[in-house]
Amino acid sequence: MKKIIIPLLLILCFTTTQAQEGQHRHLSLDESIDIAKEKSYTMLKLKQSAKQAEYDLQSATRSLKTNIDLTLGLPTYSDRVSEWRDSLGVSYYSEKQLEISGDLTVRQPLPTDGSLYITNTLSSIDDMRRDVRSTYARTRIGLEQPLDAFYGYNRIRSTLKRAKLAHERSQKSLKREELNLVYNVSSAYYNLLQLQESSNIALLNLERQTEAYEMSKNKYAAGLIREVDALQMEVDLAEAQSNYDMSLLNQEASVNRFKELLGINLNDSITLENKLDYNVVIVDPEIAVNYALKNRLEIREQDIQLELQKLSIKQQKSQRIIKASINAHFEQIGYDQGFKRNFFSSTGKSYRNYKDRPANYGVGFTISIPILDWGENRSRVRAAESQLKELEYSKIETERSIETEVMNLVANLNSNLKRLQLLEKNVNVAEKSFEITRQRYSDGDINSESLALERNRLNTAYTSRLSAYINYQLSIADLMRKTFYDFENNREIE
Incomplete structure (x- = not known):
């Protein structure tokens, strides 16, 4: 019996350990977005809200059916005392009835x-x-x-129209929140990618500093450099190790936040695809503004509010008509x-x-x-008409705000693209300059301070290029969610 139980316990323990460890995920940005659309609690709640509006529309439509x-x-049984009144007075009698109905x-x-x-x-x-x-x-x-x-006011048609407008609004809200989720996931993805690349840069810096430390150690032993230079290299090595350790801690914290956003198991381990390729996207501001004015939910919401307010005015007027x-x-x-x-x-x-x-x-x-109400209903109608006018002004204001916002986004996108292209050249120059400086230090032409300065310049070039890349990609995602148009692939978001 023990021979059977012990292997079963070992299998159970192994299975439990595997479940606790979770699975490893190597994620690209598109894969992360797909997972978030399927598993994130934000999208799950929005999908339920969209279903609610769809069921309300079905209810309003089916209310026109038989x-x-x-x-x-x-049966229904009753046993009571009843009263009988006539010219002789009042009399009472018992009554028992059994009714089937x-x-x-x-x-x-x-429809009328x-x-x-x-x-x-x-x-x-x-x-x-x-x-x-x-x-x-x-x-x-x-x-x-x-x-x-x-x-006057047709209740059935108005109810059906309200349900259709609510359904349309919920569908557009779902699409807007889906694009917001795409942007939020992209932002979190690139933030984690930045920390991941920062860890790689810190590791590369640690390796270079270790190499420089070994080189200075040998030079000091040979009497080629001063003791203070050798000690400075040791301090720089300790600082590089500390920076690398801190980058790993920051990366781990960001990984957990990213898992929570995607809705995946916190025990899963993830690594991100670290390709920093990009497409050059040139956007015409006028075209971007036209797509935004055509597709933005805020404008359609204003139109829906106007239609609903017109229905309310019609309903209010009907209160005092013949x-x-x-x-x-x-x-x-x-x-x-x-x-x-x-x-x-x-x-x-x-x-x-x-x-x-x-x-x-x-x-x-x-x-x-209706004969007289001392103008009560007329005042209510005028109040509703004033609210309608207010909504019309709000729509105009919203359109102007969207136009300004999109033009600024396009300008920011073009600026980020130029900055990214410039910093890529800076990285190439910094890499060549560091290799030359490292060789000169190896030959004894310069001291450790010059090498450290050039190394910091190279790290800054890497970090700046990474930040510019992330800002550029986020600019594309932000413009897409603000215009409902994918300028990178030249297609409208359905």
């Missing part, structure tokens, strides 16, 4: 804010004290139509009452009476005329 309702009373209603809403309906009712009451059964059957076909829906409605119905009724009859017999007799009895008809025209 509704069928069935109500059954199977059913009501089926089919209603079809109309009215409805057609058919109601079938069957009710059978057994008076157990007198042993008398009463059965009642009725079918009614009717029309209800408010006439003010044709010239209202009229037409109600019409066709009704067939059957009735039976008899002594010691069962349910089926009484129902059959009521059905025969239903067929023989003449039909009932009814039609009505109702009109409601």
